[in-house]
Amino acid sequence: xxxxxxxxxxxxxxxxxxxxxxxxxxxxxxxxxxxxxxxxxxxxxxxxxxxxxxxxxxxxxxxxxxxxxxxxxxxxxxxxxxxxxxxxxxxxxxxxxxxxxxxxxxxxxxxxxxxxxxxxxxxxxxxxxxxxxxxxxxxxxxxxxxxxxxxxxxxxxxxxxxxxxxxxxxxxxxxxxxxxxxxxxxxxxxxxxxxx
Amino acid sequence: xxxxxxxxxxxxxxxxxxxxxxxxxxxxxxxxxxxxxxxxxxxxxxxxxxxxxxxxxxxxxxxxxxxxxxxxxxxxxxxxxxxxxxxxxxxxxxxxxxxxxxxxxxxxxxxxxxxxxxxxxxxxxxxxxxxxxxxxxxxxxxxxxxxxxxxxxxxxxxxxxxxxxxxxxxxxxxxxxxxxxxxxxxxxxxxxxxxxxxxxxxxxxxxxxxxxxxxxxxxxxxxxxxxxxxxxxxxxxxxxxxxxxxxxxxxxxxxxxxxxxxxxxxxxxxxxxxxxxxxxxxxxxxxxxxxxxxxxxxxxxxxxxxxxxxxxxxxxxxxxxxxxxxxxxxxxxxxxxxxxxxx
Numbered sequence: 001x002x003x004x005x006x007x008x009x010x011x012x013x014x015x016x017x018x019x020x021x022x023x024x025x026x027x028x029x030x031x032x033x034x035x036x037x038x039x040x041x042x043x044x045x046x047x048x049x050x051x052x053x054x055x056x057x058x059x060x061x062x063x064x065x066x067x068x069x070x071x072x073x074x075x076x077x078x079x080x081x082x083x084x085x086x087x088x089x090x091x092x093x094x095x096x097x098x099x100x101x102x103x104x105x106x107x108x109x110x111x112x113x114x115x116x117x118x119x120x121x122x123x124x125x126x127x128x129x130x131x132x133x134x135x136x137x138x139x140x141x142x143x144x145x146x147x148x149x150x151x152x153x154x155x156x157x158x159x160x161x162x163x164x165x166x167x168x169x170x171x172x173x174x175x176x177x178x179x180x181x182x183x184x185x186x187x188x189x190x191x192x193x194x195x196x
Numbered sequence: 197x198x199x200x201x202x203x204x205x206x207x208x209x210x211x212x213x214x215x216x217x218x219x220x221x222x223x224x225x226x227x228x229x230x231x232x233x234x235x236x237x238x239x240x241x242x243x244x245x246x247x248x249x250x251x252x253x254x255x256x257x258x259x260x261x262x263x264x265x266x267x268x269x270x271x272x273x274x275x276x277x278x279x280x281x282x283x284x285x286x287x288x289x290x291x292x293x294x295x296x297x298x299x300x301x302x303x304x305x306x307x308x309x310x311x312x313x314x315x316x317x318x319x320x321x322x323x324x325x326x327x328x329x330x331x332x333x334x335x336x337x338x339x340x341x342x343x344x345x346x347x348x349x350x351x352x353x354x355x356x357x358x359x360x361x362x363x364x365x366x367x368x369x370x371x372x373x374x375x376x377x378x379x380x381x382x383x384x385x386x387x388x389x390x391x392x393x394x395x396x397x398x399x400x401x402x403x404x405x406x407x408x409x410x411x412x413x414x415x416x417x418x419x420x421x422x423x424x425x426x427x428x429x430x431x432x433x434x435x436x437x438x439x440x441x442x443x444x445x446x447x448x449x450x451x452x453x454x455x456x457x458x459x460x461x462x463x464x465x466x467x468x469x470x471x472x473x474x475x476x477x478x479x480x481x482x483x484x485x486x487x488x489x490x491x492x493x494x495x496x497x498x499x500x501x502x503x504x505x506x507x508x509x510x511x512x513x514x515x516x517x518x519x520x521x522x523x524x525x526x527x528x529x530x531x532x533x534x535x536x537x538x539x
Contacts, residue, residue: 009464011384
């Protein structure tokens, strides 16, 4: 769906975007055209706070095109990118593999080794205690490993409810905040899921 | 409140959000100047009002301000516009003597009774601070505007300027921020009546009492926060001579404004202010509410620079007198790399 909000003053573009997103079914893409910096920032702010995936692109004559994805559109993402990825999701439920100190070492080792694979999993989804991996200190070895995944184009999502549960939402170092719907889409949408 | 008149629906922007951007204004005013021995405060600084020397006891304070509607109730709009116009005299430390109404009346969309109510609202506020309305002028206009030309008096040796804070002073703000965001939401019919009433009562509160109270303490500078937002007016206060360090958690912001800002209900004026000021600001710890520091305020509070010794006493006095949003929000430091910083 396309929404042309050029020439409209605040808050009209946000209100129209809100209305459109409410009526659109999941897995749809909303494109909003705006013609001022204020409207661009406001629409992006609104969509990001709603947990949507947002991209903005500057067009001619001071206009911007904002693309908002309602729900995760894994299939189109796979189609669009080159085939250096496996269509697999790595599903992490804990910040360890197994128990204790060894478990904490193992997860770093496992992920580090995975980085060496010729084809990487498409995405990493962290739920429950696994969100402590994406919110670890900058200096922690795990943060460096996850950032390396991200630099290679692997999408990393941390469960929003879990982040909140552990009170670490504002500590997210790498990847994005995911939601239940997106997680399920990823687990069932791709060719396979690997769970540790 | 009587919101039937729908005053805000027929204007492009609400209140001070309709103001010309600071960059545009500086460019337009750049060629103008006035120097005369009797002009104590003129156009060369960004002060809110001008001051003209009369004799050893008295100087004349003159100011003018008009705004577009920020609420739909005509009487309350009149009160708010008047509070906004009178405020510049109070920021200078003066008392109001007379005021003249200035109206651009949108007769296409509103009946004459609306005009009567607006003027009655304005009068109520002039009376509240002991002033009198002695006339005015009305024209038909495509967009409603109302405000006043205000004349007051101040002792020539007790003028409060906006750009003379001392290093070591702290800043007290007497009203909460977020009014540009909230009035934009009122215009979009997004607020419940109870919130509108709360916002309107803050907007209609005169800075008269705050001004009278501050004069009892060791105050070095004062301005009122209006169209350029907290940071725009703080930037003028710093005068590129000092650095003002703000403590984000102490800055009074209405929760309702925070929620709206998260939704992206932010008037263009805030972004204009931000882009004009961005080179002067350093964020020690970035904050998601940053944009509210640039939000254009209508009838905002006084921003008072006071000595550290007197600050707790002044703050207590303001709070005791019912100015409940008052808070110590910043400290004046020696000039650093940037003139404004927040943490």
